[in-house]
Amino acid sequence: MIQAHTGGTGSAALTLSGVSLAYGEGARRRAILHDLSFDVEAGEFLCLVGPSGCGKTTLLRLLAGLVRPDAGSIRVDDAPVEGPSRDRAIVFQDYSRALLPWRTVAGNVALGLEGPGARLPGALREQRVAELLETMSLSHVARHYPAQLSGGMQQRVQIARCLAQSPRLLLLDEPFGALDALVRQSLQDELARLAKVEGKTVVFITHDLEEAIYLGDRVIVLAANPGRIAAEVQVDIPRPRHQLETREDARFLALRHQLFGLLAGH
Amino acid sequence: MGRIVPLRAAWRALAVPTMIVLAWEALARAGQLPADTLPPPSQIGVAGLGLLADGSVLVAAWQTLQAAVGGLVLAAITGVLCGVALGLAPRAARVVGPSIEAMRPVPAVALMPLALLFFGFGLSMEVAVVSFACIWPVLVITIAAVRGIEPRLLDVARVLEMSARARLVQIILPAAMARIAIGLRLAMGIALVVAVTVEIAIDPRGLGFQLMTAQQSLRPDLMYAWLAWIGLLGWGLNEVLALFAARGVAR
Ligand SMILES: Nc1ncnc2c1ncn2[C@@H]1O[C@H](COP(=O)(O)OP(=O)(O)OP(=O)(O)O)[C@@H](O)[C@H]1O
Numbered sequence: 001m002i003q004a005h006t007g008g009t010g011s012a013a014l015t016l017s018g019v020s021l022a023y024g025e026g027a028r029r030r031a032i033l034h035d036l037s038f039d040v041e042a043g044e045f046l047c048l049v050g051p052s053g054c055g056k057t058t059l060l061r062l063l064a065g066l067v068r069p070d071a072g073s074i075r076v077d078d079a080p081v082e083g084p085s086r087d088r089a090i091v092f093q094d095y096s097r098a099l100l101p102w103r104t105v106a107g108n109v110a111l112g113l114e115g116p117g118a119r120l121p122g123a124l125r126e127q128r129v130a131e132l133l134e135t136m137s138l139s140h141v142a143r144h145y146p147a148q149l150s151g152g153m154q155q156r157v158q159i160a161r162c163l164a165q166s167p168r169l170l171l172l173d174e175p176f177g178a179l180d181a182l183v184r185q186s187l188q189d190e191l192a193r194l195a196k197v198e199g200k201t202v203v204f205i206t207h208d209l210e211e212a213i214y215l216g217d218r219v220i221v222l223a224a225n226p227g228r229i230a231a232e233v234q235v236d237i238p239r240p241r242h243q244l245e246t247r248e249d250a251r252f253l254a255l256r257h258q259l260f261g262l263l264a265g266h
Numbered sequence: 267m268g269r270i271v272p273l274r275a276a277w278r279a280l281a282v283p284t285m286i287v288l289a290w291e292a293l294a295r296a297g298q299l300p301a302d303t304l305p306p307p308s309q310i311g312v313a314g315l316g317l318l319a320d321g322s323v324l325v326a327a328w329q330t331l332q333a334a335v336g337g338l339v340l341a342a343i344t345g346v347l348c349g350v351a352l353g354l355a356p357r358a359a360r361v362v363g364p365s366i367e368a369m370r371p372v373p374a375v376a377l378m379p380l381a382l383l384f385f386g387f388g389l390s391m392e393v394a395v396v397s398f399a400c401i402w403p404v405l406v407i408t409i410a411a412v413r414g415i416e417p418r419l420l421d422v423a424r425v426l427e428m429s430a431r432a433r434l435v436q437i438i439l440p441a442a443m444a445r446i447a448i449g450l451r452l453a454m455g456i457a458l459v460v461a462v463t464v465e466i467a468i469d470p471r472g473l474g475f476q477l478m479t480a481q482q483s484l485r486p487d488l489m490y491a492w493l494a495w496i497g498l499l500g501w502g503l504n505e506v507l508a509l510f511a512a513r514g515v516a517r
């Protein structure tokens with residue numbers, strides 16, 4: 001692979017070296033992730049694909065600082081990750097559990113603006129929430145409660161809350177799995193646009209190989225038992241990408257073939 | 267429709283008590299019932315209205331409510347605070363847990379002599395016994411409620427770097443509230459029962475004490491009247507609880 005990183009700026013925003021994690025006690029102890037090392041550049045859009053149960057969610061929790069590795073180190077901007085931070089937002093896979101059921105949609109998004117290090121004055125806060133709801137096409141349900149929404153809408157609320165947090169690193173765990181094809185495509189484009197416009201570093205987990213190639217500057221394929229890197233490919237397709245043309249691009253198809261073989265092989 | 271049906275149901279519900287009272291009245295007037303245990307309902311009614319007219323019902327009910335509500339509030343505050351703390355600290359809970367399980371089955375009313383020793387007669391000792399009885403459901407249910415909070419919400423709180431206080435107010439309490447309310451409702455049901463029991467047994471105040479006094483001064487009509495007022499108060503509190511419950515379900 002040519003090491004020309006199309007998306008990043010050249011400096012590592014995130015560095016994993018020799019990260020391992022095991023779950024369970026005694027004889028039940030099982031390695032979930034084994035000796036993972038990779039960098040994510042500032043401003044890069046990295047996609048992770050891998051079979052179910054290979055440890056993708058676990059890896060993302062490590063990056064968020066919600067779990068500590070048993071071995072190895074995780075560094076963000078050259079500082080070791082000691083715990084969770086507002087600067088690293090995570091969109092959880094189980095979106096229905098990640099929203100506060102007693103807050104409205106607008107209230108849930110506003111949560112990302114509350115707390116230390118995010119002191120927007122009241123009026124600006126409301127305006128920011130309104131903007132984010134607009135971006136996620138949620139304005140019409142701003143006063144609804146999460147339980148009144150479809151799964152796809154709940155997921156969009158979660159994404160809006162994470163954007164409200166204005167993180168530099170955005171971690172997403174199969175965020176578009178619950179969406180229908182049309183909404184999914186428009187959100188893919190919206191996310192790609194936002195990430196580039198705001199210079200965010202993104203780590204995006206998906207089951208869907210095509211989604212990974214379409215969105216990523218780079219795709220890392222994980223293998224299971226224990227979770228480890230099986231392959232890593234650079235996606236040298238220029239941006240902005242287009243749902244139809246990009247997916248018919250020869251480079252796109254070539255990558256799809258290459259990675260499909262890899263995923264199927266494991 | 268919506269109004270007529272419950273009204274009809276109410277009349278139907280009243281049919282049996284009305285018949286019993288009428289039969290009781292008739293038999294009492296015919297001299298068929300022992301007057302020192304079963305005075306005619308009309309006489310009880312007059313006595314009951316008399317208690318209302320001279321204000322003694324209100325005074326006694328106020329005293330009983332003070333004790334019940336005071337004990338309940340004390341139990342609710344300590345129970346919720348300790349419950350949240352223990353729910354968040356499994357290790358502490360493992361240490362304290364056996365002691366809680368050992369204290370919980372102690373009948374609160376058995377602590378009356380002890381409370382009397384500490385506080386003497388009056389409101390304080392009644393509040394102490396009531397709160398001892400009420401704290402267990404609140405404590406145990408709060409611990410379970412906090413433990414049962416969706417872990418993902420706690421993850422969200424951590425990622426947002428919420429302070430301990432914000433975490434408690436924004437996440438933990440609201441998430442556990444629905445279940446904590448169940449504990450509070452159970453405690454409310456217990457509070458009045460225990461307050462009246464303490465008054466009947468030793469504390470010279472409130473509805474329970476009046477009930478006992480009437481019985482001891484050989485005024486069965488007064489005794490029944492007090493009993494009716496206690497029943498009414500219990501029924502009223504129960505309605506309040508039901509209202510709370512309906513609100514809880516609606517949310
Ligand atoms: N808290 C935990 N305790 C024990 N085992 C766990 C825990 N969390 C995850 N695992 C195990 O770790 C493995 C990886 O789980 P993980 O959720 O990271 O997989 P995944 O790649 O995200 O799967 P999916 O694609 O289905 O979401 C699984 O075998 C799972 O059973």
Ligand SMILES: [Mg+2]
Pocket residue numbers: 056057058093173
């Ligand atoms: Mg997962």
